[in-house]
Amino acid sequence: NAKLIGILTIEPVVASAVNEPTNTTLLNAAYDIWQQYEPETFPGAENVNAYALFTFDATWLLIRSLEQLCSITNNHSSSCLSIVNDSFCFNRRLLDSSSLFDIINNNTFLGVSGLVQFSANSTDRVSGIYYIVKNIQSLSNELNYVPVLVWSSLDAWTPHSQQNTIIWPGQSLVAPTGYATIAGVILRIAVIEAPPFTMTQQVADTNGIITTKLVGYIPDLLAILQTNMGFIPNITLLPANQSYDGLIDDVANHVYDMVAGDVTILAERREQVSFTDSIYDNSLRIIVRNTASASPDFWFYLRPFSLEVRLCILGSIILSAILTYLFERNANDVLRHKSFLSKIVMSIWYPLGTIMGFGVDYSVRTGAGRFLTFSVFFLSLVLISTYQATLTSNLTLRQTQNIISGIDDIKNGKIPYGRIGIVTNSSIEAYYLQEISNGIRNFYPLRTEQAIFTSLLSKVIDAAIMDEGVLEYETSSNYCNLTLVGTGFDPSAFGIVFQKNWVYEQVLDVNILSLRESGTINNLKSK
Structure with a gap:
């Protein structure tokens, strides 16, 4: 029982419990009628529950209002209590119900529970409402309910009396501080x-x-x-x-x-x-397919040189082959005894081998041939350096280039909105509707976060917006062929x-x- 000491309870009470006026004449008349017709159920005036008095006042208000309604409509041919009948009881209603409600709202009287007054703006009484707080205390080794606070619509909470103070748990007179403990809940x-x-x-x-x-x-x-x-x-x-x-x-x-x-x-x-x-401090990110995961095709390695450059290289080889033939056909022992067709083939082979850098199986003998060899070799150095630099740049760009670079590209419509995946009924959908589409649901709807990755891999969508933590985990652990683009945007927070x-x-x-x-x-x- 000691654990109960300090508990506070609150309950509505009648006006007499807080020394406010009540209609004692009406109350005594009601008690007399009760004792006259059902004396065996009358518990005594001190033991009548407060809720019985509230019920009496509500009934008395209804009787007074119906009496007033009938006095107003007495001159009409129809009954003042005309009711629309229906086989279903809840569909039955009073014809003049609006008039009755107006009368109730304007009917104020002193009842057995206090002042009774209602308003059209409230379902509760607008005056005559009282509450009392009781404190469980130990008096003479017995637990007792001791009234300590009183509330009314006029005074709010006030002490019930100077003698009754609140006893808090642990028999303390000091109000506890802190907050409710959650241990064991x-x-x-x-x-x-x-x-x-x-x-x-x-x-x-x-x-x-x-x-x-x-x-x-x-x-x-x-x-x-x-x-x-x-x-x-x-x-x-x-x-x-x-x-x-x-x-x-x-x-x-x-x-x-x-x-x-x-x-x-x-x-x-x-x-x-x-x-x-x-x-968890969060932001949104965009995920797309990793373009670097696709293997370059054969023609990709020819793209460092434009068509014009490739034609110039071919022309240089043909011109060098003609000059080699003219310079070396009679002076070079290797070519002198060959047939005409062999001389042509070997003349073409010489500049081609020099440009490619793997050499040829014969040497030139004339000064003009040596100068031509130097020129072709210098052209080879320029072409190889240019090719290597351009190919490296293209490969690097291919690894870093994606269809979009960030959220601004999505806002500017760089990819169709129907190719953007959004998880429905989420904060990401709310962001998309507010910041991107102006309330139009033109995105590709997804039911789960997992659907983002499967839809990207199956090329159903081209991009998706999701929480940064989820995307970073998935791309680093499960989906190396997907990548994040741009920086985080729309910072937010997760909470319990x-x-x-x-x-x-x-x-x-x-x-x-x-x-x-x-x-x-x-x-x-x-x-």
């Missing part, structure tokens, strides 16, 4: 499968029994929070196709106490639920979702902030 926590934040892993114990274990950033964070706060987690793993907006609705409708994952903090979502401080006005909000926020200040959050990111 079972929390229904939903997590959504989204690498690297939440993943599943098959683990075998010493008996060879295989179980599924949650791994990743979020399970590690929850484990630390559980250790520090002492709550008991009841974790539900949701499939990857679960919509993020649906998770917000589930928390608002008390399906879960918390949702932990890559849930972006948005102003629109804050209207339904609350968020902790950031557990919980219900509005949650009793454990402060203790959760304090622990999240403590993990950020101590560097634990950063350590989890780099893990």
Whole structure:
């Protein structure tokens, strides 16, 4: 029983309980009628429940209002209580219901529970409302309800009396500070499968029994929070196709106490639920197919030289072959005894071999032939240097060039909007509609994050927008043929979702902030 000491309870009371006026004449008349017709049920004036008095005043107000309504409509031929009949009882209604409501709103009287007055703008009484706070205290080794505070529409909360003070838990007269403890409380926590934040892993114990274990950033964070706060987690793993907006609705409708994952903090979502401080600083990135993963074709290696340059090289070889024939056909022992066709072939072979750099199997003998050899060799050096530099530049450009360079290219329509993949019912969709398409859903809809990668690889889409952490993990671990382009944009934050006005909000926020200040959050990111 000692654990109950300090508990506060609040309940509505009648005006007489707080020394406010009531209609004692009406109350005594009601008690007399009660004792006359049902004396066996009358508990005594001191034991009549306050809710019975509220009910009496409501009934008395209805009687007074109906009486007034009938006095107004008495001259009409129809009955003042004409009711539309229907086989279904809830469809029956009073014809002059609007007049009755007006009378009720204008009917003010002193009832047995206090002043009774209603308004069209409220379903509760606008005056004569009183609450009392009682404190469980130990008096003479017995627990007692002691009234300590009184509330009325005029005075708000005031002490009930100078003698009655609040006894707090532990028999203390000092009001406790801090926040509600969450230790030992079972929390229904939903997590959504989204690498690297939440993943599943098959683990075998010493008996060879295989179980599924949650791994990743979020399970590690929850484990630390559980250790520090002492709550008991009841974790539900949701499939990857679960919509993020649906998770917000589930928390608002008390399906879960918390949702932990890559849930972006948005102003629109804050209207339904609350968020902790950031557990992960995020931004958006664009992912595309890696153009460097495609093998260059054969003609790619001929592209360093334009068609004009290739024709000039061919012309140089032909001219050099003619001059070699003219200079060396009689002076060179190798060519002198050959047939005409052989002389032509060997004359072509000489400048071709010199340009390619692998040499030929005979040497020139004339001065003109030597000068021609020097010229062809110099041309070979120029061509080889130019080819190597241009080919290197083209290969480097091929490895770094993508169809877009960042978010500005998407905004400018460099690729068709129907070729951009967006996960529906997510914060990315909200960003796209607001910043890119002006509210038009012209993107390619995707149900899950995994669909981003499969759609890119199958060339259904050309680009997709997603959270930076997810894309960096997938491209570095699973999809080397996909790459990120541009820098991060639309910075945001992930937070743990919980219900509005949650009793454990402060203790959760304090622990999240403590993990950020101590560097634990950063350590989890780099893990």
